[in-house]
Amino acid sequence: MRVDRNGGRPNPHGLAGIGRIQADGVALPFRDASAELVLSLGVLCCTAPGAVPGAIREIDRVLRPGGRLAFAAPRRHIALLEPLLFAQGLVPIERFGRNRTLFKKG
Numbered sequence: 420m421r422v423d424r425n426g427g428r429p430n431p432h433g434l435a436g437i438g439r440i441q442a443d444g445v446a447l448p449f450r451d452a453s454a455e456l457v458l459s460l461g462v463l464c465c466t467a468p469g470a471v472p473g474a475i476r477e478i479d480r481v482l483r484p485g486g487r488l489a490f491a492a493p494r495r496h497i498a499l500l501e502p503l504l505f506a507q508g509l510v511p512i513e514r515f516g517r518n519r520t521l522f523k524k525g
Contacts (some may be wrong), residue, residue, distance in 0.1 A: 423483060444474040445470050445474050445476075445477055447477045447481055452481070452482065453483070454481045454483060455482075455483055455487065456487055456488075456489065457478050457481065457482055457486070457487075459489070459490045459492075460489065461491055461493075462474075463490070463496075463500050464493055464496040464500065467477060471503060472503060475504060476507065478507075479482055479507045479508065479509065479524065484524060485523070486523070486524045487522065487524075488504070488509055488521070488524070489524055490501060490504065490506075490519070490521040491519040491520075492518060492520075494517050494518045496509050497517075498520060508525050509522040509523070510522060510523050510525055
């Protein structure tokens with residue numbers, strides 16, 4: 420894991436303690452149930468196919484009960500990825516267009 424606080428540049432939003440964390444998607448450096456929101460915007464569709472189930476398990480692991488996953492992927496990938504999210508117990512609660520969905524952890 421590498422922590423990079425905006426490459427030494429000031430935070431563009433003026434928020435203290437906010438930075439980037441670069442990590443392996445199948446071994447996220449966060450405690451269990453520590454996130455209220457996970458953003459996966461064009462990430463899972465670019466993940467190696469063999470790593471996708473592990474990345475989805477990690478999303479589920481770090482989400483708090485009732486936490487949200489904001490998910491987006493090209494339409495051609497939705498049919499492959501959404502069943503894996505459903506199987507992990509993530510429930511779609513709102514759709515935005517054809518390729519963006521807000522999920523809730525049960």
